[in-house]
Amino acid sequence: GAGVSQSPSNKVTEKGKDVELRCDPISGHTALYWYRQRLGQGLEFLIYFQGNSAPDKSGLPSDRFSAERTGESVSTLTIQRTQQEDSAVYLCASSLAGGLYEQYFGPGTRLTVT
Amino acid sequence: QQPVQSPQAVILREGEDAVINCSSSKALYSVHWYRQKHGEAPVFLMILLKGGEQKGHDKISASFNEKKQQSSLYLTASQLSYSGTYFCGTEDNTGNQFYFGTGTSLTVIP
DSSP states (O other), X not given: XXXXXXXXXXXXXXXXXXXXXXXXXXXXXXXXXXXXXXXXOOOEEEEEEETTSOOOGGGSSSXXXXXXXXXXXXXXXXXXXXXXXXXXXXXXXXXXXXXXXXXXXXXXXXXXXX | OOOEEEOSEEEEETTOOEEEEEEOSSOOSOEEEEEEOTTSOOEEEEEXXXXXXXXXXXXXXXXXXXTTTEEEEEEOSOOGGGOEEEEEEEEOTTSSOEEXXXXXXXXXXX
């Protein structure tokens, strides 16, 4: 079916506002990842969801970041009180069942905090 | 915990070969390789699951030495389309986090 989709593709927000980023994984994929990629930098792991297991939140950069996933479907990454250093491309990936399977990436959400 | 890649950047002429290395200070249980072109999302190349395993994908192959906690990606007879940034990646020992390497920028010129 369709690949991983993310929305919005671009988001410009003012410092201090909250933003919500959405990821729709490939149907049937139980694993879902969120990464942050600053301009010209590598991929920074944020959080990983596997099935109905509670995620390890220690990769989230601060308590302003939170993420949820409903079952094995859509996931949202919420950033509260955005700061300029949050500006980056946020990438979502899904895989069939975790770290031993290839990850399929969505196109990303480019977040700009002004 | 982030794997370290070398070199950081490499420029090749079409037809030349290259090797990209990925080293980890932690035990590696599997190694992924991805390529990311400018302005695009990363694309999967291959995954290696066992120590000493080698895999191939067209003219791109990789090896994984579990004991040395290293993996290498081999690009032979490089093509212009090989240009991009290459990342290795691995999950941590809990399986709850996934780390990509520092990245290697590869540019193939005519």
